[in-house]
Amino acid sequence: MAPSPSAHGSSGGGRSWLANPAPLGLFGFALTTFVISSYNAGIFGVSASDPINVVVVLGIFYGGIAQAAAGILEFIYGDTFAATAFTSYGAFWLSYAALSIPWFGVSEGYSSVLGDTPHADYVYSRAIAIYLLAWTIFTFIMTLGSTRISIALCSLFCLVAITFTLLTVGEFGPYLGAHRAAGFIGIITAIVAWYNALAELFESQEKPLLRLPLGKISQGAAVDDESRHSNRYVVSM
Structure with a gap:
């Protein structure tokens, strides 16, 4: 959910004619993940059994639309990895929100066919588990x-x-312990996503307050990438 090392112009190597969309995508993912993980972990006086209306709203507008928009902008930048990640996880949040919106009739469809029975709940839970399993595979x-x-x-x-993985296991069980563990790991995930977002945000500034290390790996590939997309830079530093 972040760009390759030199996919965007920065204060260190040049300035792009288009703002870096990576911080927006990362912040959208981090904030929405933090909120839903707080519910799953059962902290701050909320629990997974409580209504998640706030998560639905965030999933639509910030984790969904804003993150997907960042992905579309990454397509313009030519960063395939970031574009795929932001657009896909933006679509995940939109689809997850749709599961909880009655207008889409997802859960109601199971009860209308199977009746309002425990079996209908079981089948729906299995469907959600497969849905999460697919996203687990994609994430790996x-x-x-x-x-x-x-x-x-x-x-x-x-x-x-x-x-x-923990969410998938929790849904297949169902195992409440796995759901809660997923909540705590999800909170850590959100913090790491915030770190990546802040690092990208500072890197995009001409005079950043500080520079957060990301541990960039493919430096050689970054130089080649910069030369291929040199037409995106309007100011050379």
């Missing part, structure tokens, strides 16, 4: 792609993968 694939970008980003994707 993206984790592999992040290993050549930066340590901070790879750490973020590893945590996202663990969170999705």
